[in-house]
Amino acid sequence: MSPSHSTLADGFIKDKERARWHDQTLWFVRHKRDLAAKSLPEWEDLRVAASAIKMHTQQQLADYLELFERQATKLGAKVHWAADAAEHNRIVLEILQSHGVTRLVKSKSMLTEECHLNPHLEKHGIEVIDSDLGERIVQMQGMPPSHIVLPAIHLKKQDIGELFHRELHTEAGASDPKYLAEAARQHLRDKFMRAQAGLTGVNFGIAETGGIVICTNEGNADLGVSLPKLHIACMGIEKLIPRAKDLGVFLRLLARSATGQPITTYSSHFHGPRAGGELHIVLVDNGRSQIRASSDYRRSLNCIRCGACMNTCPVYRRSGGYSYNSTVPGPIGSILSPAMDSAKHYSLPFACSLCGSCTDVCPVKIDLHHQLLTWRGEIGKRNQLPLDKKYGMKLARLVLGTSWLYRLSGWLARKIVPRLPRWMIYNRLNPWGKQRELPMFPAQSFREQLKDRQQHKPQPKSQTSSSHGQS
Amino acid sequence: MPTIGLFIPCYVDQLFPKVGLATLDLLESLGQTVEFPAAQTCCGQPMANTGCVNDARPLARRFLEIFQPYDYVVAPSGSCVAMVRHHYEELLHGEPGFEELKAKTFELCEFLTDVLKIEKLPGRFPHRVGLHQSCHGLRELRLGSCSEVMGPQFSKVKQVLQMIEGIEFVPLTRPDECCGFGGTFAVSEEAVSCLMGEDRVADHEQAGAEVLTANDMSCLMHLDGIIRRQKKPIRVLHVAEILSGSAT
Numbered sequence: 001m002s003p004s005h006s007t008l009a010d011g012f013i014k015d016k017e018r019a020r021w022h023d024q025t026l027w028f029v030r031h032k033r034d035l036a037a038k039s040l041p042e043w044e045d046l047r048v049a050a051s052a053i054k055m056h057t058q059q060q061l062a063d064y065l066e067l068f069e070r071q072a073t074k075l076g077a078k079v080h081w082a083a084d085a086a087e088h089n090r091i092v093l094e095i096l097q098s099h100g101v102t103r104l105v106k107s108k109s110m111l112t113e114e115c116h117l118n119p120h121l122e123k124h125g126i127e128v129i130d131s132d133l134g135e136r137i138v139q140m141q142g143m144p145p146s147h148i149v150l151p152a153i154h155l156k157k158q159d160i161g162e163l164f165h166r167e168l169h170t171e172a173g174a175s176d177p178k179y180l181a182e183a184a185r186q187h188l189r190d191k192f193m194r195a196q197a198g199l200t201g202v203n204f205g206i207a208e209t210g211g212i213v214i215c216t217n218e219g220n221a222d223l224g225v226s227l228p229k230l231h232i233a234c235m236g237i238e239k240l241i242p243r244a245k246d247l248g249v250f251l252r253l254l255a256r257s258a259t260g261q262p263i264t265t266y267s268s269h270f271h272g273p274r275a276g277g278e279l280h281i282v283l284v285d286n287g288r289s290q291i292r293a294s295s296d297y298r299r300s301l302n303c304i305r306c307g308a309c310m311n312t313c314p315v316y317r318r319s320g321g322y323s324y325n326s327t328v329p330g331p332i333g334s335i336l337s338p339a340m341d342s343a344k345h346y347s348l349p350f351a352c353s354l355c356g357s358c359t360d361v362c363p364v365k366i367d368l369h370h371q372l373l374t375w376r377g378e379i380g381k382r383n384q385l386p387l388d389k390k391y392g393m394k395l396a397r398l399v400l401g402t403s404w405l406y407r408l409s410g411w412l413a414r415k416i417v418p419r420l421p422r423w424m425i426y427n428r429l430n431p432w433g434k435q436r437e438l439p440m441f442p443a444q445s446f447r448e449q450l451k452d453r454q455q456h457k458p459q460p461k462s463q464t465s466s467s468h469g470q471s
Numbered sequence: 472m473p474t475i476g477l478f479i480p481c482y483v484d485q486l487f488p489k490v491g492l493a494t495l496d497l498l499e500s501l502g503q504t505v506e507f508p509a510a511q512t513c514c515g516q517p518m519a520n521t522g523c524v525n526d527a528r529p530l531a532r533r534f535l536e537i538f539q540p541y542d543y544v545v546a547p548s549g550s551c552v553a554m555v556r557h558h559y560e561e562l563l564h565g566e567p568g569f570e571e572l573k574a575k576t577f578e579l580c581e582f583l584t585d586v587l588k589i590e591k592l593p594g595r596f597p598h599r600v601g602l603h604q605s606c607h608g609l610r611e612l613r614l615g616s617c618s619e620v621m622g623p624q625f626s627k628v629k630q631v632l633q634m635i636e637g638i639e640f641v642p643l644t645r646p647d648e649c650c651g652f653g654g655t656f657a658v659s660e661e662a663v664s665c666l667m668g669e670d671r672v673a674d675h676e677q678a679g680a681e682v683l684t685a686n687d688m689s690c691l692m693h694l695d696g697i698i699r700r701q702k703k704p705i706r707v708l709h710v711a712e713i714l715s716g717s718a719t
């Protein structure tokens with residue numbers, strides 16, 4: 001069984017200072033988002049509009065996908081369909097092999113992460129270089145991104161300095177972001193120059209025009225597909241929007257929600273291949289149709305991968321992206337991942353205090369925390385709950401559902417616990433007491449005190465009684 | 472005269488009787504007729520939040536049965552009221568009396584502002600107070616505006632607290648961050664839960680709070696546990712204790 005979120009989070013929090021730094025770094029981004037959202041009086045209307053467009057698209061997804069394919073083909077792109085990750089990887093490999101490509105630059109794409117494309121291509125002798133700076137950093141480390149927008153957010157500049165010293169021979173001990181970024185730029189420039197093909201993700205596919213839109217802050221998508229003649233764009237089927245004019249709604253929401261910028265630095269539009277080149281668009285399902293079929297989880301496909309729910313999530317901020325052990329971490333990942341494999345990701349819907357902040361921050365109004373709660377019930381139904389939870393709750397139902405047993409247990413606890421020696425209460429078996437005191441147990445419960453009060457001091461004015469519903 | 476069925480959450484009944492009494496006293500001092508139906512135990516939230524829907528259902532049914540006779544149901548807990556208003560849907564959908572139950576169940580502060588529409592309270596509480604906005608009350612019951620959503624700012628909890636003379640609110644850097652309690656989350660995700668709690672306490676500490684208050688005793692139980700372990704000079708009080716004048 002894969003480790004639970006709490007086990008991995010425990011490991012991350014062992015270094016408390018680092019966990020706090022991580023929290024503050026992301027809170028800073030969340031705060032920037034608040035300021036950016038505040039700058040638009042129509043913010044909430046934009047959210048409503050974005051959500052409505054996405055829901056509408058999902059309702060007629062088949063039609064819009066066909067329209068998109070027709071229009072993209074008309075523009076000269078070649079459209080491929082992949083039912084799952086394996087098919088996606090096979091298609092990409094075939095395209096690359098048929099063009100004799102051995103060196104590929106990739107701009108950031110969470111979909112290819114989800115499909116584990118890099119190892120598949122590398123196994124077949126193709127060098128894959130991630131060109132997004134953050135992605136390149138984690139790639140050098142041999143790790144996946146820890147955040148969908150800020151892939152290396154868990155690393156301090158000193159960590160990156162060390163890594164670059166090792167990999168790119170920068171000066172030992174250097175941690176000046178400017179210096180390091182310049183070193184990375186030089187390194188990537190060489191890779192761009194030598195690449196034989198460019199692969200990108202897709203932020204928005206426009207059904208009406210057959211065009212695709214890719215948003216980056218570093219311009220690396222453009223660089224990656226500008227020199228080589230071959231451009232492969234990999235796109236989840238939920239990335240579709242109906243019309244070009246819908247785009248404005250999403251572009252205004254995306255960057256503000258992600259990083260607090262008014263708009264991403266580069267919003268690159270591709271309508272068909274460049275002159276003399278080839279554009280292949282791979283449309284990937286990989287479980288999305290199944291999510292779309294469920295009324296409980298359908299809205300989760302609205303997601304535009306802005307990462308705002310991660311930045312706002314108090315659990316994510318303190319436990320780090322890797323604690324989710326999944327390509328997409330945080331609130332949205334905790335919904336999408338169990339949809340793929342609920343036995344493996346059973347703990348993710350529980351990595352949440354149900355504070356609801358994600359739901360309110362989400363630019364496309366996904367009811368994230370409600371879906372997480374629904375998932376908990378689903379995990380229960382599928383009998384994938386850990387035994388302590390399952391039997392703990394059965395016991396709770398018995399005690400709390402039986403009036404006398406409930407009163408008796410409370411009475412016993414109040415009598416016994418305060419008399420116990422500390423070591424019996426505060427030990428390994430009591431996770432509550434590891435870093436917290438138990439409440440100070442009162443001598444009497446509320447109902448006991450109420451009864452006493454009524455017996456000793458009958459208050460003529462008061463109507464208080466405990467006559468109703470005695471059991 | 473309408474009769475209020477007082478809903479005292481199980482752990483408040485057993486562990487924090489003062490909060491129950493303060494709630495009762497407050498409502499009675501406002502001239503309300505209040506009954507405490509003694510058959511009540513728990514609304515079923517711990518089970519429902521843990522995914523054990525079938526274990527929660529009998530408790531929800533029982534809750535409906537017990538509170539059906541009342542005109543209003545009032546509880547000093549946003550979280551338990553949110554359970555009734557939003558999450559009973561799945562458990563009690565279509566049961567006779569359920570729609571009425573949803574409509575007549577209120578968290579204490581919102582009952583004061585929305586139903587009784589009170590404008591003044593007699594008490595005095597000359598202290599520096601940090602208000603912890605409990606998430607379920609905030610984002611499920613919308614007892615206040617939250618920092619993520621753009622629009623007018625309001626807080627029903629603050630609105631009633633402000634009627635108390637001498638109360639001074641201290642400014643928090645994160646006005647509506649979760650405290651990390653989260654029910655069984657507090658135990659199953661102990662490390663994250665406690666770090667969240669510590670950070671929450673630290674925010675109140677830097678703001679100079681003498682008293683940390685909230686309208687959910689569960690958040691306060693967790694925060695108080697941390698405060699006492701770390702021996703911080705902050706007192707924890709439920710909003711009802713301040714409003715009823717039982718705390719000085």
Ligand code: SF4
Nearest residue numbers: 303304306307309362
């Ligand atoms: S769920 Fe919403 S907030 Fe989270 S990444 Fe997707 S769009 Fe952004």
